[in-house]
Amino acid sequence: MTKAFTPKVVTANALVEGDVIYLTADDRWTRALHEAELIEDEAHAQVRLLDAERQTGEVVGAYLADVRPGPNGPEPVHFREAFRARGPSNYPHGKQTELVDV
Amino acid sequence: MYDYSEFDDAYVRGRVEQFRAQVERRLDGSLTEEEFRPLRLMNGLYLQLHAYMLRVAIPYGTLNSGQMRQLAHIADRWDKGYGHFTTRQNIQYNWPKLRDVPDILEALADVGMHAIQTSGNTVRNVTADHFAGASADEVADPRPYAELLRQWSTDHPEFQFLPRKFKIGVTGAPNDRAVIRSHDIGLEVRRDGAGALGFRVFVGGGLGRTPMVAQELAAFIPERDLLPYVEAILSVYNLLGRRDNKYKARIKIAVHEHGIDTIRALVNEAFAERRALFSGADQALLTDIRAQFKRPDLSPRDIAPFVAARDADPVFRAWADTNLAAHADAGHAIVTISLKPQGATPGDATAAQMRVMADLAERYGHDELRISHEQNVILSHVHRADLPAVHAALKQAGLATANVGLVSDIIACPGMDYCSLATARSIPIAQEIATRFEELKLEHEVGPLKIKISGCINACGHHHVGHIGILGLDRAGVENYQVTLGGDGSETTVIGQRAGPGFSADEIVPAVERLVLAYLDLREDAGETFLQVFRRLGAQPFKDALYPEQAQRRRDAA
Numbered sequence: 001m002t003k004a005f006t007p008k009v010v011t012a013n014a015l016v017e018g019d020v021i022y023l024t025a026d027d028r029w030t031r032a033l034h035e036a037e038l039i040e041d042e043a044h045a046q047v048r049l050l051d052a053e054r055q056t057g058e059v060v061g062a063y064l065a066d067v068r069p070g071p072n073g074p075e076p077v078h079f080r081e082a083f084r085a086r087g088p089s090n091y092p093h094g095k096q097t098e099l100v101d102v
Numbered sequence: 103m104y105d106y107s108e109f110d111d112a113y114v115r116g117r118v119e120q121f122r123a124q125v126e127r128r129l130d131g132s133l134t135e136e137e138f139r140p141l142r143l144m145n146g147l148y149l150q151l152h153a154y155m156l157r158v159a160i161p162y163g164t165l166n167s168g169q170m171r172q173l174a175h176i177a178d179r180w181d182k183g184y185g186h187f188t189t190r191q192n193i194q195y196n197w198p199k200l201r202d203v204p205d206i207l208e209a210l211a212d213v214g215m216h217a218i219q220t221s222g223n224t225v226r227n228v229t230a231d232h233f234a235g236a237s238a239d240e241v242a243d244p245r246p247y248a249e250l251l252r253q254w255s256t257d258h259p260e261f262q263f264l265p266r267k268f269k270i271g272v273t274g275a276p277n278d279r280a281v282i283r284s285h286d287i288g289l290e291v292r293r294d295g296a297g298a299l300g301f302r303v304f305v306g307g308g309l310g311r312t313p314m315v316a317q318e319l320a321a322f323i324p325e326r327d328l329l330p331y332v333e334a335i336l337s338v339y340n341l342l343g344r345r346d347n348k349y350k351a352r353i354k355i356a357v358h359e360h361g362i363d364t365i366r367a368l369v370n371e372a373f374a375e376r377r378a379l380f381s382g383a384d385q386a387l388l389t390d391i392r393a394q395f396k397r398p399d400l401s402p403r404d405i406a407p408f409v410a411a412r413d414a415d416p417v418f419r420a421w422a423d424t425n426l427a428a429h430a431d432a433g434h435a436i437v438t439i440s441l442k443p444q445g446a447t448p449g450d451a452t453a454a455q456m457r458v459m460a461d462l463a464e465r466y467g468h469d470e471l472r473i474s475h476e477q478n479v480i481l482s483h484v485h486r487a488d489l490p491a492v493h494a495a496l497k498q499a500g501l502a503t504a505n506v507g508l509v510s511d512i513i514a515c516p517g518m519d520y521c522s523l524a525t526a527r528s529i530p531i532a533q534e535i536a537t538r539f540e541e542l543k544l545e546h547e548v549g550p551l552k553i554k555i556s557g558c559i560n561a562c563g564h565h566h567v568g569h570i571g572i573l574g575l576d577r578a579g580v581e582n583y584q585v586t587l588g589g590d591g592s593e594t595t596v597i598g599q600r601a602g603p604g605f606s607a608d609e610i611v612p613a614v615e616r617l618v619l620a621y622l623d624l625r626e627d628a629g630e631t632f633l634q635v636f637r638r639l640g641a642q643p644f645k646d647a648l649y650p651e652q653a654q655r656r657r658d659a660a
Contacts, residue, residue: 016129016200018153057131060149078579080518083527084151088519090447090529093182093197094152 006066008045009036009074010052011084012059020084020095021059022074023052029059031095033085034073039064103166103470104249104394106214113257114211117218121145122204129201146217147203150522156195156203157220158210162230162248162272163191163473165215167460170471172213174456180206185456187441187449189513189564190269191229191473192220196520218256223264225255225336231273231280232474235397236436236482238428242291242299244274246392247328250384254329261336265343266351268336269308276593281475283307283316283595284567286353287335292322300324305335305365306357309561313597314354317362319369327377329384334372338365398468398483400431408486411493418493420546421504426489435489437467437481438474439496440503440511444540448514448532449477458499466492475564476513478506509545509553509618510536513564517557517574518581524557526574526581527607531555534611539618548618551632552591567591569633570617571598572610583610585617587644588636599641601648613648620647 010023011033021029022036030036039045045064052062065081067074076082087094106114121141128138142148146157158173165173173193177185180202181195188194198206210216219226228248235243251270255261261268271285282288288304301323307316323331339353342360357365412419427436439459442448451459459479463471466488472480484492496502505511512535515521517528532555539545554568558575565571571586582604589598605613621632624643636644646653 013149013153015135018149018198018200020152056134060135079581080151080576083518087152088196088529089527090519090533091182 005040005042006077007069007074008039008064009033009067010039010045010048010062011036011065011081012052012062015058015060018060023048023062027051031098033067033076033081034070036067036074038067038069038074103164104161104214104245104391110214110253111211114214114216114218115208117145117216118204118207118211121207125200125204140222142203143221144218145203145207146220147198147200148221148522150196150520151518151524152520153197154200154203155520156198156206156217157188158193158195158215158217159220159227160191160193160215160473161252162228162234162245163232163475164230164234164245165471165473166469167464167471169213169215170456170460170463172209172215174453174460176206176209177453177456179209184450184452186447186516187451187473187477187479189475189477189515189562190227191232191475192227193473194516196516221267222262223266223268224262225251225258225264225268225270228252228255229269229271229280229285229475231275231278232472232476232480233279233427233436233482234274234472235395236429236434237275237277238430239277240275240430241293242274243392243395243397244272244280244289244291246388246395247289247291247301247325248272249391249395250328250388251332253387254333254384261340264336264340265345266348266353268339268353270332278591278593278595279474281564281567281591281595283593284309284313284564284591285316286339287332288316289328294322294324298324301328303331303335306354306362307595308352308354309564309566310352311349311559311561312352312355312358313561313566314358315595315597316354317357319362319366325388326385327373330376330380331369331373334369334376337372337376338368342368397430398470400434400483400485402433403485403487405433405486408489411490415490417497417502417504418490421493421502422489424504424508424546425506429483431483433487434483434485437484437489437492438506439479439481439501440505441478441501442505442511442536443500443503444505444510444536445533446536447529448512451479455499455501458495458501462492462495476511478511505545507550507552509539509548509551511552512536513552513554513568515556515558515562517555517563521557523560524574525559525576526557526583528555528557528563528572528574531572531574531583531607531610535614538611538615542615544618544622547628548622549628549631551618551621553614554589564591565589566597567595568598569636570614572614575604577604581607583607585610585613585648587617587641588633590633601641601645602652603649616647616650617644620644
């Protein structure tokens with residue numbers, strides 16, 4: 001029996017700002033994890049990663065990150081992804097300033 | 103202070119223009135990230151967790167007020183109004199935008215600064231004792247040598263692709279405040295029997311995943327042989343260092359694998375060849391450099407205002423007792439400005455604070471500032487009569503915390519709040535420990551205690567040489583903190599011992615509190631420091647404090 005596939009999102013850093021970004025189902029890059037495309041199939045995940053990696057003029061270091069489905073969209077599984085999605089814990093200098101409603 | 107020559111200025115500006123063109127080519131798609139990455143790293147530009155990070159070198163930790171003001175200007179204009187001073191005497195900006203970086207580098211060039219060789223497998227920023235040129239215990243100011251090494255190593259064609267990064271630290275005093283035994287090469291300025299200046303040379307120190315204390319390679323190398331000797335070491339390492347495994351590529355592994363005697367024989371062989379190639383131009387340059395590091399004219403004045411303030415104001419007195427160090431001139435003091443107010447991020451300064459420190463340096467400190475590897479800022483030559491005014495200005499700027507060398511004067515790397523290599527956070531742990539001891543009102547009673555926190559095995563927070571070291575790890579998707587005990591980064595360098603199983607983020611602060619309280623119970627009198635007690639009694643009583651349940655089981659079994 002194969003292990004159940006952990007859902008993924010495609011994430012990267014924006015080339016100009018360096019900011020954490022996520023690929024959406026309609027091929028945009030969003031700054032908010034909950035807007036990202038939740039990928040539940042391994043083959044589809046690889047295709048979406050290839051789509052992202054082709055966009056070298058926009059993004060840097062695309063990879064697949066584990067997520068779990070939540071009521072508002074994908075949620076981080078690992079604490080590293082939680083920090084990436086939220087910003088640093090010592091100052092409100094990251095995404096937390098934009099994410100107050102989520 | 104060293105002023106850039108025309109050559110230095112032209113070189114740095116040339117590099118800025120090169121990088122400007124490279125950024126443009128990256129943005130217009132002519133360069134891929136793969137092609138661009140090594141180019142940006144050569145200019146100190148990393149891509150971190152949330153943003154780019156620019157690491158700016160502060161050579162041997164010395165800067166003047168104009169440079170500090172420019173760092174403030176950069177923080178305001180292109181970052182989020184602050185900067186982070188690091189354990190390698192650099193400053194890091196956490197939020198620059200890629201297209202702004204060439205302008206930032208140009209602003210740095212305007213004040214004789216750069217970000218060259220703050221990354222990559224090259225000779226990195228040469229660090230030095232932050233009390234250099236001022237302290238009472240110094241043989242000679244190490245900074246002219248550090249500057250000579252900076253010029254020699256910058257863009258040195260033979261050493262741009264070393265097996266791994268290479269760090270040199272220099273101290274001019276027998277009391278090592280520059281952690282030289284944890285560097286690839288550590289240099290201690292000393293005199294031989296005839297009184298001539300030279301160096302005791304250490305090699306193969308380093309922290310990281312395989313911590314090692316540097317070993318003595320030479321007891322005395324004459325001053326004139328500094329560059330050929332260091333070049334000989336680098337040339338041996340360049341060939342011998344392992345390029346097959348990144349984790350075994352530092353010189354410490356080469357020294358460990360081949361043994362210090364083999365390394366010494368190879369270095370001496372290379373030295374004989376290299377020495378013949380040096381014409382003496384380096385010594386002429388050293389003479390010029392040294393003239394620029396002359397100690398300022400320290401005119402004698404009455405210190406009565408200092409004595410009066412110390413008697414009248416307990417807050418000033420506490421600060422003076424904790425944050426001042428002995429200057430070679432008894433009328434003066436070395437002031438350490440703590441960037442560790444309890445609960446704040448260790449090593450961070452706002453642009454406004456940078457300007458206050460620059461103004462104080464200009465007005466009272468002969469225009470000199472230092473950055474310490476302990477992430478504080480130093481005014482190296484302040485007359486004691488001026489200390490009340492300096493303290494008052496610092497207090498207004500939130501910079502008068504009286505905690506240098508105490509529990510809350512914690513070294514912490516950026517950890518997983520910023521760093522893409524980190525396995526756990528460091529900053530919140532430092533903030534919580536400092537806040538907790540502030541609540542307990544214990545830190546002055548506890549006395550000298552160095553807590554150092556790293557957010558991964560690479561040990562930028564020097565946890566191996568902390569009296570109490572904390573290493574943040576990822577244990578099955580949860581932050582976990584390992585404690586090491588008895589480390590020491592001074593002239594008696596020791597790598598700390600791992601105490602046992604790690605603690606969760608919630609458990610680590612109470613665990614540190616138990617350690618410190620145990621120390622208070624164990625010490626013979628208030629004069630016996632944490633490290634002295636540890637050396638007298640060993641790790642066991644501290645382990646018992648960390649793991650009370652195990653201690654109880656042991657007592658039950660006995």
